[in-house]
Amino acid sequence: MKKLSLPLFAIAAVSAFAQERTITGQVMDENGFPIAGASVFIHSSIISKEVAEPNIRNNAVGTITDVDGNYRLNIPKNLSQISISYDGFETETISISPQKNNYNVILTSYFAKGQLNLKDLVVTGYQKIDPNKVTSAVATVQMESIQQKGVAVVDQMLEGQIAGVNLQNSTGRAGELGNIQIRGISTLRGVSDPLWVVDDIPLEGNNTPDLSDKNNLDDLRSYSIAGINPEDIEKITVLKDASATSIYGARAANGVIVVTTKKGKKGKLNINLSSNTFVNFRPDAERINLMNSQQKVDFELELAKRKDLNYRSNNGSIARLLQKEGFLEAYQNGEALPSSIVSQLDVLRSNNLDWWKELYQTSINHQHTASASGGGDLHNFYISLAYYDEQGALKGTDYDRLNITLKNSFKLNEKLSIGINLFGASISQSSYLTDQGSFTNPNNYLRNVNPYQLIYDDNGNYAYDENINYIAKNNADFVKFNIIEERQNTRNQLNSLQLKGNFDLNYEIFKGLNYRSLFGIQLERNGNEKWASEDSYFSRIYRAGTRYFANGKQNYWLPSGGILQNFDTNNFHYLWRNNLEWQKSLGAHDVNLLAGMEIRKENTTFTNTKAFGYNDKTNQPTPIVFRNQTDATNSLYEAYKKIELENAYASFFGTASYTYDRRYTVFGSLRYDGSNLFGVDPKYRYLPIWSVSGAWNIHNERFMEYLKSISTLKLRASYGFQGNIDKTTSPIVIAQHQRAAVLPGASEDVLRVTSPPNAKLRWEKTENIGAGVELGLFHNRINLIIDYYERNSTDLITPSRLPLETGFAQTMVNFGAIKNQGWEFTLNTANIDTKNFHWSSSFNISKNKNIVKKVEFNTKNLNFPSGEAYPVDAIWLIRDAGLDSNGAPQFYNENGEIVSAVDFYQLSDPWAAFYPSFMVESGLSVDQRRAQYQYGGSRSPKWFGGLANHFRYKNWDLSINSSFVLGRKALANPAYNFTAVDPGVNYTRDILNTWKPNNKTTKNPRIIGQKTIPDGLVYNWFNSGDDFNTYLAFQSRVKELNYFRINSIRLGYSIPSEYLKNMGIRNFKLSVEGRNLFVFSNGYSGYFDPETYGNIYASPIQKSITFGLSLNF
Incomplete structure (x- = not known):
């Protein structure tokens, strides 16, 4: 249904016609009941053609019906037609004759005609609801308003679009999902990602991993939502509160995202044909602020001159050069460098290799879609074929996807219809192996x-980096590493085949009562092959770990050659849902009842194989001859492993809705979930999830008849429960087969219990309380939505300590609790709406605060406080207090007094009498x-949201989508450890501004060795004694991030239709779009982007420009 926005001044202008008359009438529904609040108007296009008054041309004018459906409207005498519209009903346009002044109009609802207009109805995945009757916190966006070209997965387009939906990208890698939170975090260990639903079928396999470690490039993943082509999506609905999500049971505590294709x-x-070419630009090198060759050589000379430094003092090209020339001691005694050394240093200073260009790239990428649709009275169809190809920011990484979508619906007779939908995807992701030490990750x-x-020596051979792992080339332990060679000699390939399908049957038993059967399947096969040649660091370091000495020589029990690993995953999920829905309108009374049952099953098989001594030319491995049973049972050399998982669920559900006179609506839902994951104790076998909610459409009240400026005024309130599952736990005992030496000299097959049983383990649940108000002014030209919510999550599965006599350190129990509360504000406005120019805006801002109410100890890091009474995402810090008179850190104690590191940690040397300055320990307990x-x-963040502006001028259109974050805290990785500065690696330029006797005002600690400052305890503690690594958590490195991102700017031009009609083209549009071009922030030096601040392993979020065209025939 086409929605109209009528400004108040335009309504008032109806009395300003030069020659006018008055018409009256009544607006009713198909059952003869009056419709209050219906719009009776003269369309702007009719005014432009038939009315000469310049002050009202290009504006729609009209009125609304009173509580009895009556209207009265002044119109020009020569007017030929008027229009009548109301939410949930088809718009009617009727002809006006000069001889008649009374016109009664009957509007037909979409429900009565069986035509559910998706642009107006709220789709929950179980029902399609008239927005007038919605009692829940839901938000819908049309895909055409948030579409971004050159984006692989639809989740990226939601950033900043919907209040309460916070998306943060932990990496810029193509095809990777962002971390989405809807109204906060409701679990400590379970799944925290929202549930994705596509065409009424929930999808499995969309849980985002932690991508903040060194292995994030190796951890290629396939997500089921990534298999959906964004060009096939019609709209997205986000279900936020329990009233909207409880129908989904134990998977909806984190919200539900419903995709309608x-x-x-x-x-x-x-x-329709759509073709886009987009350019991803190489990341900005200056953001990292690294030293250049000149600065690095001078810095190494400065370190080499100091006798007090002992940490890896022999590392680095300068130290090796001085030692080779036998001049290190003389240089430390103040002698000038001879010309022979100076010339070699000048060569190093001139070797300013641009590693950015060697590792990163500007790439040209493609996105193409072709679709065909149509239909008749008995059949309609939609078919699409799409291809997406994006090269990553890092050379050697790539993401390819091929999609095919087939949708058919058949009306077999007046009562029976069926639908068959298939979504197929073939996804290929390419990278190389980067998981052998943090330095092999190219971003680090x-x-x-x-x-x-x-990269290459003077002979054109690979030059190996002997500084990166502190082993000289002439050392027997040296393992050759060159990152370009590694890229050429390793491969990490993930190939995914996905098939999603749903088969839908609808049968009208009698008018108002419908039976629906829905069967959905999700098939997915992932094959991840990791290969490393014999000439790779990956294979070399693997083999180096098997070195041993026998008969006076060095031997390896791992055969020479490459390594081939295969990780295959097969998923099969099915769902079968059957329900009855009855809806009836009796005068002012509307009733809707839904009841049904659902069964679903998840089967997953993991198969891992590993071959050593692999020859990629013959495809043959070499058998391993192990030295002993211990080596043979080491999981690093495990040749074969298979894991099978099966989870089954049975559910019963129902909803009931009652609406009186389109003013008052109450809604309730109930669902029972049962699963093999729980239920050892019958009391916890089923989880009841329920909700109640209500809405009051105040704008339909009689007393609102005279407040013409208020088009919509609605109050909502809801209460209910949501559920969640932690699939990593089990109520039964879990054991792993191993071989172990039970008696000396003999090994036996044993079972190692990894998790003790807990018959009382049960579902996590979340209590929801919510309220909202919706206000529309001037025929909804201004729309304001305000929501408040509280969410109390209890029975959260957390670890709990066990007595030592049980033989287990801990077990999983339902103990934890979290509270979330927050506000959401959304403002949509139609700022200007004329024939040739349109400008609309959308703004949203949200605030969420969460507190851990109950937890025994910290589930993320045992060294930290439990976190009780603090946010789930709390940052835990050591309160450093600047630098002391020697340039070493000092701290605030519990009384707020500044004390030294020795006093703060209560450091002492237990071997002081025998071997001083060798050991250090803290006198504090854990x-x-x-x-x-x-x-x-x-x-x-404290606040987050977005701003969107859409402009149209004649055939031009411009869309600007942006998002912002306020008050998010992040912890920067330290630029250096002041007791462990390695001369062999590079640092940011911050290290050039460290504390020195002539530079005491800096905040950067002094670089110290064991004898730099009077007390050697400080060096020993921060260099090797601090097992908590507190230096990583100094308060001085916490930053509050505030940033505003222009997510996309898209400019489009539609070729005028008069140039196309002779070619059979309905529409031809050209567009150019920029993504992530501008980020305004309070600073994020040292990192590519504020979203990845603190993550030194993250792939950069790239800027891009897309050139596109679309054709419609």
Whole structure:
């Protein structure tokens, strides 16, 4: 239904016609009941053609019906037609004759005609609801308003679009999902991602991993939602509160994202072609702020001159050069460098290799879609074929996807219809192996490699980096590493085949009562092959770990050759849902009842194989001859492993809705879920999930008749429960087969119990309380939505300590609790709406605060405080207090006094009488050390939201989508450890501004060795004694991030139709779009993007420009 926005001044202008008359009438529904609040108006296009008054041309004018459906409207005498519209009903346009002044109009609802207009109805995945009757916190966006070209997965387009939906990208890797939170976090260990639903079928396999470690490039993943082509999507609905999500039971505590895809419509064949070419630009090198060759050589000379430094003092090209020339001691005694050394240093200074260009790239990528749709009275269809190809920011990484979508619906007779929908996807992701040490991750290697390090030596052979892992080339332990060679000699390939299908049967038993049967399947096969040749660091370091000495020589029990690993995953999920729905309208009374049952099953098989001594030319491995049973049972050399998982669920559900006179609506839902994951104790076998809610459409009240400026005024309230599952736990005992030496000299097959039983383990649940108000002014030209909510999550599965006599350190119990509360504000406005120019805006802002109410100890890091009474995403800090007179850190104690590191940690040397300055220990207990951490803010923002503006001028259109984050705390990775500065690696330029006797005002600690400052305990503690690694958590490195991102700017031009009609083209549009071009922030130096601040392993979020065209025939 086409929605109209009528400004108040335009309504008032109806009395300003030069010659006018008055018409009256009544608006009713198909059952003869009056409709209050219906719009009776003269369309702007009719005014433009038939009315000469310049002050009202290009504006729609009209009135609304009173509580009895009556209207009275002044119109020009020569007017030929008027229009009548109301939400949930078809708009009617009637002809006006000069001889008649009374016109009664009957509007037909979409429900009565069986035509559910998706643009107006709220789709929950179980029902399609008239927005007038919605009692829940839901938000819907049309895909055409948020569409971004050159984006692989639809989740990226939601950033900043919907109040209460917070998306944060932990990586810029193509095809990767962002971390989405809907109204906060409701679990400590379970799934925290929302449930994705496509065409009424919930999808499995969309849980986002932690991508903040060194293995994030190796961890290629396939997500089921990534198999859906964004071009096939019609609209997205986000269900936020329990009233909307409880129908989904134990998977909906984190919210539900419902995707509705396009379908065929009655009419002529419709063909669409879309082609986009987008350029992803190489990341900005200056953001990392690394030293260049000149600065790095000078810095190494400065370190080499100091006798007090002993940490890896022999590492780095400068130290090796001075040692080779026998001049290190003389240089430390103040002698000038001879010309022979100076010339070699000048060569290093000139070797300013641009590692950015070697590792990163500007790439040209493609996205193409072709679709056809159409239909008649008995059949409609939608078919699409799409291809997407994006090369990653890192050279050697790539993401390819091929999609095919087939949708058919058949009306077999007046009562029976069926639908068959298939979504197929073939996804290929390419990378190379980067999981053998943090430096092999190229994003981190870039920060560490010396700028003078060459790729090739003078003979054209690979130049190996002997600084990166502190082993000289002439050392027997040296393992050759060159990151370009590694890229050429390793492969990490993930191939995914996905098939999703649903088969839908609808049968009208009698008028108002319908039976629906829905069967959905999800098939997915993932084959991940990791290969490393014999000439790769990956294979070399693997083999180096098997070195041993026998008969006076060095031997390896792992055969020479490459390594081939295969990780195959097969998923089969099915769902069968059957329900009856009865809806009836009796005068002012509307009733809707839904009842049904659902069964679903998940089967997953993991198969891992590993071959050593692999020859990629013959495809043959070499058998391993193990030295002993211990080596043979080491999981690193496990040749075969298979895991099978099966989870089954049975559910019963029902909803009931009652609406009186389109003013008052009450809604309730109930669902029972049962699963093999729980239920050892019958009391916890089924989880009841229920909700109640209500809405009051105040704008339909009689007393609102005279408040013409208020088009919509609605109050909502809801209460209910949601559920969640932690699939990593089990109420039964879990054991792993192993071989172990039970008696000396003999090994036996044993079962190692990894998780003790807990018959009382049960579902997690979340209590929801919510209220909202919706206000529309001036015929909804201004729409304001305000929501408040509280969410109390209890029975959260958390670890709990066990007595030592049980033989287990801990077990999983339902103990934890979290509280979330927040506000959401949404403002949509139609700022200007004329024939040739349109400008609309959408703004939203949200605030969420969460508190851990109950937890025994910290589930993320045992060294931290438990986190009780603090946010889930709390940052725990050591309160450092600047630098002391020697340039070493000092701290605030529990009384707020500034004390030295020795006093703060209560350091002492237990071997002082025998071997001074060799050992260090703290006099504090583990609990006392844990108590030293202080709360430093939350990683979740205080406020977040977005702003969108859409402009149209004649054939031009411009869309600007943006998002913002305020008050998010992040912890920067330290630029250096002041007791462990390695001369062999590069650093940011911050290290050039460290504390020195002539530079005491800096905040950067002094670089110290064991004898730099009077007390050697400080060096020993931060260099090797601090097992809590508190230096990583100094308060001085916490930053509050505030940033505003222009997500996309898209400019489009539609070729005028008069140039196309002779070519059979309905529409031809050209567009150009920029993504992530501008980020305005309070600073994020040292990182590519504020969203990935603190993550040194993250792939950059790239800027891009897309050139596109679309054709419609």
